[in-house]
Amino acid sequence: MSDNLTGTTVLVVGGAKNLGLAIATRAAELGAHVVIGARDGDAAQKAAATLPGARGIAIDVTDEATVASAAADLGAVDHIVSLAAAHHNVAVADLDHDRTVTAFEAKVIGPLLLAKHFAPSMPASGSIVLFSGVAAWKPSPGKAVMGITNGAVSFTASHLAKELAPIRVNAVSPGIIDSGTWDGMPDSDRAALFDGVAGSIPAGRVGATADIVDAATWLLTAGFVSGETIHVEGGARSA
Template sequence: MTPTARSSSEEFRSGQTTLTGATVLVIGGAKNLGLAIARRASELGADVVIGARDLDTARRAAADIPGATGIRIDVTDEQTVEAAVAELGAVDHIVTTAAAHHNVPVAELDHQSVVTAFDAKVIGPLMLAKHFGPIIAPTGSMVLFSGVAAWHPQPGLSIMGITNGAVAFTVSHLAAELAPIRVNAVSPGIIDSGTWDGLPDADRSALFADTAQTNLAGRVGRPDDIVDAVAWLLTAGFVSGETIHVEGGARSV
């Protein structure tokens, strides 16, 4: 009998549950990719904590994941980071998907919106490292989120590109400073994760079709593509200071 083919995610889930007993905090875990990451971490045996700016939102998302809990944490508000550290006491891994987009032409930039974008992608993770560093297990890690826009400059997307590019340097420096705690980033391409659901159907279809034509994989990304990469980084004990590109080869086109 010919064995039934399995997806990479099925193979990963059927392997060793290397997150068993670990506490994984997923900031931005109440929706879209963050929620998918939280669910996978739970499937791999982790005790999941979902962090969101609104506590009720975090708790509602956690209610759908066995054993998960919710906590209020806003990476742009250092006091909430400090409070989360005091409440949790110890964690093994942190994943943050936080972002604050400011996609306008340079001539229309708003100073505070630019600062908020850097808060979400760079300054916030630095504050996470500052306060959580002492309570992350030595075998633990942080996973930040960059994005393909950093490597594809386009008018109107400068702040997205610059902040995502800064994430790559952030993980390199934090990895050196927090060692042996590992710090890495995932850089997604265009992913059909729910993020684009607010677009009109025709615009979303056009975006996905263009994406499929302008990367080497010939398709738009799926949530499992990103979740698989994050799950691997959480368990890859010899990987630190790296940005893992999950964008179908879009940088090569």
């Protein structure tokens, strides 16, 4: 295994901000030609402009036409990282059908469509990294859709790994990460959340962006790892 991505093309879906942009940045540092995909094509291009030689493209995994168009436009890519998500965190009694379907489209159906349209032109050394999450293993009221869709991502990775072989397919399952996702909360609420998480898990802290970036980029080059879900959550499943 090498952490050198020189000469490869890495498509990061959901790469315009936070963890996605951090992964795209690391891939570029490791020598990859990076393509940032996002529903908002302008946001994708703006993010790409911050990285040498990167390109931004509009791609919405809940809209197959945009996936097909992106695949035709880009041609062969070596690696895909998909961080797409559409949260619907409400009690089961308050579920909205369409938002529930969209959550599954983002986390499960979208990756299947990425595989459908991109895998035929990917090299045997290629890989796909999907994003699950600790909510799948820690049931919580009001988080059923998040937990179920994240759990389904793990099975998506293992099934795609079998069907697309030798292309490798894996998933990263983060815990609570200080990645920018929580920045919309009041500072005191965010600090209380982080302190509570840190005090309840073996690692004694919340995750850092680098923790997830390290795992995702390792999977891009870990040639003997496929069909796996890598848990990067500080031991939260055992807490």
